[in-house]
Structure formats: C-alpha cells, structure tokens
Amino acid sequence: MERELLLRLEGVGRRYGFRGDWVLRGVDLEIAGGALIRVEGANGTGKSTLLRVLAGLDAPTEGRVTGRPRTAYVPERFPAALPFTAVAYLTHLGAVHGLDRPSAARAAHAWLERFGAAEYARTPMAELSKGSSQKVAVAQALLAEPELLVLDEAWTGLDADAREELERVVVERTAAGAAAVFVDHDPRRLAGAADATYAVVDGALDLRSGEGDTSAGTFVVVEGRRQGAAGAQVPSGVDDLISAVETSGSGTSLFTVPAARSDALLRALLGARPPWHVVRVTPVSEPAAQGTSEPEPELKVESS
Numbered sequence: 001m002e003r004e005l006l007l008r009l010e011g012v013g014r015r016y017g018f019r020g021d022w023v024l025r026g027v028d029l030e031i032a033g034g035a036l037i038r039v040e041g042a043n044g045t046g047k048s049t050l051l052r053v054l055a056g057l058d059a060p061t062e063g064r065v066t067g068r069p070r071t072a073y074v075p076e077r078f079p080a081a082l083p084f085t086a087v088a089y090l091t092h093l094g095a096v097h098g099l100d101r102p103s104a105a106r107a108a109h110a111w112l113e114r115f116g117a118a119e120y121a122r123t124p125m126a127e128l129s130k131g132s133s134q135k136v137a138v139a140q141a142l143l144a145e146p147e148l149l150v151l152d153e154a155w156t157g158l159d160a161d162a163r164e165e166l167e168r169v170v171v172e173r174t175a176a177g178a179a180a181v182f183v184d185h186d187p188r189r190l191a192g193a194a195d196a197t198y199a200v201v202d203g204a205l206d207l208r209s210g211e212g213d214t215s216a217g218t219f220v221v222v223e224g225r226r227q228g229a230a231g232a233q234v235p236s237g238v239d240d241l242i243s244a245v246e247t248s249g250s251g252t253s254l255f256t257v258p259a260a261r262s263d264a265l266l267r268a269l270l271g272a273r274p275p276w277h278v279v280r281v282t283p284v285s286e287p288a289a290q291g292t293s294e295p296e297p298e299l300k301v302e303s304s
C-alpha cells in the first residue's frame, strides 16, 4: 500500500546567526504516514535542530519544507515551571487543538492516567518532579492525535512503566498511520521497530539502516513475554510473519522472523492487548536451532 507523504525536506540548511557555521546542510528527507524514524548522532551534531525544523518550530535558513501534517512535539527541555496544574494546562492545550472543554479535560485525564500520573493531575506544574512533568510533556503531545509525532529524548526522566507505555503509544500511532521521528540516546529505545535510522554527521543526514539496507541479519530472533495472565497467547497476525516460534511455560516466546518482517513483528507485539514485553532482539544469519543455545544478546530492549 502506498503511504501518504506527510512532509518533505529539500536541500534544507540551518545555521544560527548570519555567519554562524552550518548546523545542517543539504538535508533531503521524506516522511510518509506510518513511518517510524530514528535520528542519531553525537552530542551537538544538530539532531534537535533537525527535529525543530521537522516540527515546524524552526524555519530552515535555506531549502524547502513542504507538507503540513498536524504535528506534536516533545522537546528536550520542557518548560515545567508553568503557573497551571497539569490537568488545567492539558485541558487548555486540548481546547487550543480544537477540542471542546469537557472533551479536552477527559483527554487530559486519560493521558495522565495512561502514564501513571493521574494522582498529580491537580498538582501545580512547578511542584512536579522531573519525571512527572515529563509525563505532562508527553501527554500534551498526544492529546490531539498528531499525524506527525516528533520526540526529542522524550523518554528521559520517565519511569520504566511510562517508558514502555510511550513506546507502545508510538507503535500504536504509527500503526494507525501517523509518522513518528525520535531521538534517544538509549540504543534499546524501540530497537528493531524503526523503519529507518538516520545519523546527523557534519550537517548531513546519512541513512544508517532502513529500506534497501542489506547489512542487517537475514533473520531476527525476538524474545517476548506476554504481560498479565500466565501462558503466552501469540497475538493474531504474528503467525503469518514468523518462520518459527518456541514458547516456554513461563509465558516467554522466542520468535524467529525474516529480518524484513521484524518491524512488523515488533509492532504486533508492542501493540497487542494485553501488551507484550520485548525482552531481546537478536539479528542472526540463519534461523537458530531452537531450544539449544541462547543467542548472544545484541540489542536488549528490556526497560529497567
């Protein structure tokens, strides 16, 4: 199925000040609905600059940005010391996004609840801990069901449950056709789920992995654990993706999947109800003889 193009960057360059060094130069990028894109790069290379341009918060110095998806953004530094309670702030933002006030208030409570922050709904934002105010930062981005979600280290400061929940929401939103672009210093973040990974290097955007990439293993072994009731029920649709599955009595399963389908498998697991916890993702060159030796972990996706 052809995905709708949401946003296109052509020859985008950004520098700060008239004679500043170029932070970004010659950046071309197309973001289609449903895409999950990771951006990486060393400190200070321009990742946040790129994300602000994508979110429409910063204009490029040169080049063109076309497309105007409904966009939400979680900044690296959220202005937490605002003179509102969490729920008042979110309700106000929901109203700005076009919800009537009762719907905005309901959405505000629902997102705070989902991220385990319901008890702080009526706490002034200035009194919230860093983790709780980060939950508000995430909730404000999700309120209006964005078509493009831009997350700049949005997981930083969240507790383990909220980190997992945010991964799940990103997977849900992309499965529903929204695009998401994220920066996170933890390589385990949504490991294996991104459609493409780009690195900002010397102002340019290099494709590290994604469509057309042949460096990844031919197969991937995904270790998943069903949350909630014991006994692993494989989510519907997974059987069509995998080449083998080995399930233990404790509810843990080892799925072997062709590398090209590993994204789809991770999405199915992370988006399942009840959700699955992805413990480990291991690229392998051939399907493992199951039940013999444990594969060496390369990417561990367990939240701690």
Ligand SMILES: Nc1ncnc2c1ncn2[C@@H]1O[C@H](COP(=O)(O)OP(=O)(O)OP(=O)(O)O)[C@@H](O)[C@H]1O
Residues within 6 Å of the ligand: 016, 023, 041, 042, 043, 044, 045, 046, 047, 048, 049, 050, 076
């Ligand atoms: N508003 C600004 N005014 C001037 N210079 C800026 C501004 N924002 C960023 N820069 C500079 O642009 C460069 C890239 O910064 P940016 O924050 O985009 O990098 P980053 O890759 O996100 O860094 P980090 O990983 O540390 O968050 C840095 O040299 C930074 O000092």
